[in-house]
Amino acid sequence: DAKTTQPTSMDCAEGRAANLPCNHSTISGNEYVYWYRQIHSQGPQYIIHGLKNNETNEMASLIITEDRKSSTLILPHATLRDTAVYYCIVRPLNSGNTPLVFGKGTRLSVIA
């Protein structure tokens, strides 16, 4: 079962920052927060992951609250190509054979 809660859908104007929230109030100390996205008809794509510090890469930034019960994925300048379903997943670091479990995600629509 997914241990995260995300809004079903969100809209964002092209060129603006897209802020996608995720609640994970039962997260454990050894669990990381992962974000993936799935553009229509394609396989999911890894975006970013973090434990407790904020993370940034070429695709996005991940902001995790100090109590680690929620996080926000930020796409700084959304484009139409960022329209996709975004999945927030929590998973232990040393999970060995425990695979990723995907929830329903947030459908982000970037509007021109």
Next chain:
Amino acid sequence: DAGITQSPRHKVTETGTPVTLRCHQTENHRYMYWYRQDPGHGLRLIHYSYGVKDTDKGEVSDGYSVSRSKTEDFLLTLESATSSQTSVYFCAISPTGNEKLFFGSGTQLSVL
């Protein structure tokens, strides 16, 4: 997509026939996964493999079997296809199981 090839990309078959989907990787990753994706259910794990001849069940494994006789190939078999197995099937790979997953482009299977 990260050296992953799924075949076939599309298949139409009849109820009761056996079907085998193939996932081939060129990354020498240890972990391989089969997911299915249906409207309203998101991505659900069918089976996964953590090494040659080492496999385990996911949350929706009934009616499916898998085999991994070599690192680069992970086969998903529907012994007797049913209409409820009409879906999009995604293969994924991971170096250690603890890191990000790389997904293939998917196989659209229709069972009539």
